[in-house]
Amino acid sequence: MLPRSLRCCLPVCFLAAVFAAAPAAPATPASVDDRVRDLLARMTVEEKVGQLVQYSSQEDMTGPASSSSIAPQLAVGGVGSLLNVKGAAETRKWQKFAIDSSRLHIPLLFGLDVIHGYRTIFPVPLATACSWDMALIEQAEHVAATEAAASGLHWTFAPMVDIARDPRWGRVAEGAGEDTYLGSAIAQARVRGFQGGDLAAPDTILACAKHFAAYGAVQAGRDYYTTDVTERVLRDVYLPPFHAAVEAGAVTLMAAFNDLDGTPCSANAFLLDRVLRQEWGFQGFVVSDWQGILEMLEHGNAGDLREAARQSFLAGLDMDMEGEAYARHLAGLVRSGAVPMARLDAAAGAVLAAKFRLGLFDDPYRRGDEAREKAARPVPEHLALAREAVRRSCVLLKNNGILPLPTAGLTVALVGPLADAAADQMGCWNGEGRPGEVVTVRQALAEIYPGARLRYAEGCRTTGDDRRGFAAARAAAAGADVIVAALGEAKSQSGETTSRTNLDISGPQLDLLRELHATGKPVVLLLMSGRPLMLETVEPLVAAVLVAWHPGTMGGPGIADLLTGAANPSGHLTLTWPRSVGQIPIFYAHKNSGRPAPKSGHPEDPYYSRYIDSPNTPLHPFGFGLSYTRFALDRLRLSAALLQPGGAPLTVSVRVRNTGTRAGEEVVQLYVRDRVGSVTRPVRELKGFRKIALAAGEAQDVSFPLTPADLGFWRADQTFGPEPGEFEVFVGDDADATLTAAFTLAQ
Ligand code: NOJ
Numbered sequence: 001m002l003p004r005s006l007r008c009c010l011p012v013c014f015l016a017a018v019f020a021a022a023p024a025a026p027a028t029p030a031s032v033d034d035r036v037r038d039l040l041a042r043m044t045v046e047e048k049v050g051q052l053v054q055y056s057s058q059e060d061m062t063g064p065a066s067s068s069s070i071a072p073q074l075a076v077g078g079v080g081s082l083l084n085v086k087g088a089a090e091t092r093k094w095q096k097f098a099i100d101s102s103r104l105h106i107p108l109l110f111g112l113d114v115i116h117g118y119r120t121i122f123p124v125p126l127a128t129a130c131s132w133d134m135a136l137i138e139q140a141e142h143v144a145a146t147e148a149a150a151s152g153l154h155w156t157f158a159p160m161v162d163i164a165r166d167p168r169w170g171r172v173a174e175g176a177g178e179d180t181y182l183g184s185a186i187a188q189a190r191v192r193g194f195q196g197g198d199l200a201a202p203d204t205i206l207a208c209a210k211h212f213a214a215y216g217a218v219q220a221g222r223d224y225y226t227t228d229v230t231e232r233v234l235r236d237v238y239l240p241p242f243h244a245a246v247e248a249g250a251v252t253l254m255a256a257f258n259d260l261d262g263t264p265c266s267a268n269a270f271l272l273d274r275v276l277r278q279e280w281g282f283q284g285f286v287v288s289d290w291q292g293i294l295e296m297l298e299h300g301n302a303g304d305l306r307e308a309a310r311q312s313f314l315a316g317l318d319m320d321m322e323g324e325a326y327a328r329h330l331a332g333l334v335r336s337g338a339v340p341m342a343r344l345d346a347a348a349g350a351v352l353a354a355k356f357r358l359g360l361f362d363d364p365y366r367r368g369d370e371a372r373e374k375a376a377r378p379v380p381e382h383l384a385l386a387r388e389a390v391r392r393s394c395v396l397l398k399n400n401g402i403l404p405l406p407t408a409g410l411t412v413a414l415v416g417p418l419a420d421a422a423a424d425q426m427g428c429w430n431g432e433g434r435p436g437e438v439v440t441v442r443q444a445l446a447e448i449y450p451g452a453r454l455r456y457a458e459g460c461r462t463t464g465d466d467r468r469g470f471a472a473a474r475a476a477a478a479g480a481d482v483i484v485a486a487l488g489e490a491k492s493q494s495g496e497t498t499s500r501t502n503l504d505i506s507g508p509q510l511d512l513l514r515e516l517h518a519t520g521k522p523v524v525l526l527l528m529s530g531r532p533l534m535l536e537t538v539e540p541l542v543a544a545v546l547v548a549w550h551p552g553t554m555g556g557p558g559i560a561d562l563l564t565g566a567a568n569p570s571g572h573l574t575l576t577w578p579r580s581v582g583q584i585p586i587f588y589a590h591k592n593s594g595r596p597a598p599k600s601g602h603p604e605d606p607y608y609s610r611y612i613d614s615p616n617t618p619l620h621p622f623g624f625g626l627s628y629t630r631f632a633l634d635r636l637r638l639s640a641a642l643l644q645p646g647g648a649p650l651t652v653s654v655r656v657r658n659t660g661t662r663a664g665e666e667v668v669q670l671y672v673r674d675r676v677g678s679v680t681r682p683v684r685e686l687k688g689f690r691k692i693a694l695a696a697g698e699a700q701d702v703s704f705p706l707t708p709a710d711l712g713f714w715r716a717d718q719t720f721g722p723e724p725g726e727f728e729v730f731v732g733d734d735a736d737a738t739l740t741a742a743f744t745l746a747q
Pocket of ligand 1: 157
């Protein structure tokens with residue numbers, strides 16, 4: 001669909017052709033900076049403002065549309081970017097219109113939410129995070145960039161690097177989970193994957209780290225809601241993944257919808273100027289979220305749109321997504337002196353610099369190429385990587401030995417609303433992914449268990465109350481040796497605007513599961529969702545639980561590989577799995593409190609931090625994941641008992657042994673606790689991880705370097721850095737790691 005209607009296109013083109021006197025292009029200046037300066041010198045205030053205006057196609061909208069038709073604005077250079085315009089032909093059409101009709105022929109930037117793949121859909125970001133495999137994540141984003149670029153796109157609104165500790169929030173599916181250290185590493189891998197080494201290459205797109213900042217901290221997990229985060233928590237927990245993304249070269253950031261300490265992020269000078277520009281030296285540009293500037297009227301920190309535009313722009317927000325704030329008011333604000341021209345030049349210059357770096361002034365059509373787009377439809381290599389991503393992202397939470405399933409002599413009942421659900425399998429934000437290209441679990445298992453050996457029944461939907469399919473499900477189960485129940489969330493239950501207060505497996509699915517359990521046949525729960533769902537009462541009913549998240553195009557084959565043992569599960573949780581919604585927020589890096597729970601037993605004295613109706617512990621800790629083999633970790637060693645600032649790093653090493661009978665991969669995790677600080681410190685924090693492959697019986701030493709910088713935090717005096725004193729080290733394969741040692745950080 002066209003971005004706005006082209007109703008007025010012809011007269012505008014005509015007028016543009018008659019009146020636009022395009023100045024001759026100067027000899028190509030040496031650097032991007034020179035070229036930007038040269039161009040800015042030739043631009044009017046309105047043209048500079050135009051670079052900061054972004055409109056959407058009416059497809060894939062994530063909010064109300066602004067009202068006007070954009071063709072006249074495009075023709076006068078009044079639009080710098082379009083979002084949600086997809087496809088080589090469409091992007092070319094709009095690029096050509098903008099370039100041919102505007103005075104300075106400045107190319108447009110086309111952006112889209114390429115969140116976990118474009119045409120080849122990878123598992124949702126929370127899932128690939130569970131792979132703990134940075135190379136895989138980077139490669140997946142490179143595939144996404146390749147496909148998106150071939151479709152004429154220049155820019156993805158990803159990665160979402162929001163730390164999220166509340167699975168009621170539907171957007172946990174889009175991020176890396178709860179941990180700052182892991183989230184920072186993943187942010188960098190994703191930025192590298194999208195942007196590659198050379199932005200001018202035709203298979204790269206700009207990354208956009210979002211949502212700056214603390215969107216994952218929305219109260220009660222309710223989307224678009226407010227936050228209450230101290231500067232300390234902001235700096236220790238929420239900001240580092242953004243900083244990491246900036247250090248990896250992310251050219252753009254998106255301001256979050258939420259307010260932070262009373263100021264919406266869209267106008268938050270502390271974030272957009274002090275932290276981002278002054279402290280981190282960010283040189284790129286910041287885009288608002290959808291009508292984020294306009295929303296300040298609802299937030300209540302601006303009385304009208306002009307004031308909202310003024311506040312946002314002065315705070316450091318460069319581009320207005322699908323709003324009218326800058327288009328209507330920015331030029332006037334500059335002319336009145338309310339906004340300095342230097343700020344306008346800096347913002348427009350940053351957008352132009354990105355366009356130069358992408359090579360758009362040299363060839364505005366270099367990415368969108370219909371032939372290349374066709375070639376970039378799911379090609380075997382992309383599909384193979386997507387399958388591998390599924391194999392490495394699924395997390396095995398329980399297995400009484402029933403998995404892997406034998407492929408010979410077994411009849412399988414595959415039951416549930418997600419067993420053959422191509423669209424739902426892709427999850428939230430599925431780009432140009434097409435249900436017809438998805439291989440479902442049913443299709444994949446039918447290859448392995450042909451004919452009557454696979455008995456399928458949908459059973460019910462994920463919502464509603466229709467149980468008419470239960471009888472067919474029972475019948476399918478009756479003739480089978482094992483039941484695989486594919487339950488969880490439809491795609492419409494995950495992602496933006498899908499906050500939930502009840503995280504039970506929804507609709508009639510739980511009753512269906514109980515009926516399957518009542519057959520006496522062993523049940524394997526295949527959970528497909530964008531977040532942890534409550535399993536405390538479910539796990540006792542089933543023989544195994546494999547969490548497949550929303551696994552994307554190749555979900556079926558990847559899951560079949562795991563169920564049958566062609567691949568060995570190696571995913572580990574990046575979000576603590578609660579027992580109940582009442583425990584939320586629950587995360588491993590919590591504070592100890594003055595009355596921590598005793599390590600064991602039930603003391604007479606109940607006055608410690610606890611519930612009277614639930615343990616404090618989660619159902620499964622952060623970092624947890626089973627395998628079809630077993631691993632033993634021992635021989636924890638520190639290279640020294642004293643870490644000297646400026647001296648050699650301390651090395652923590654451990655021996656990891658595969659004690660089972662098949663090859664597998666282990667995620668070895670290093671946690672540190674700072675015993676005494678100028679402010680209270682978390683009970684443990686991840687400071688290193690390695691994913692290693694070991695053959696049956698094989699052993700390997702794994703080591704992690706630790707430097708004083710790794711121990712830094714926002715201290716009582718509001719500076720960042722480590723404090724001398726005692727530290728505990730824990731190594732294991734989840735956040736409950738029990739191997740422990742201690743060292744001292746010297747003065
Ligand atoms: C709103 C979402 O919050 C943001 O993540 C997304 O990039 C924009 N809409 C554009 O679709």
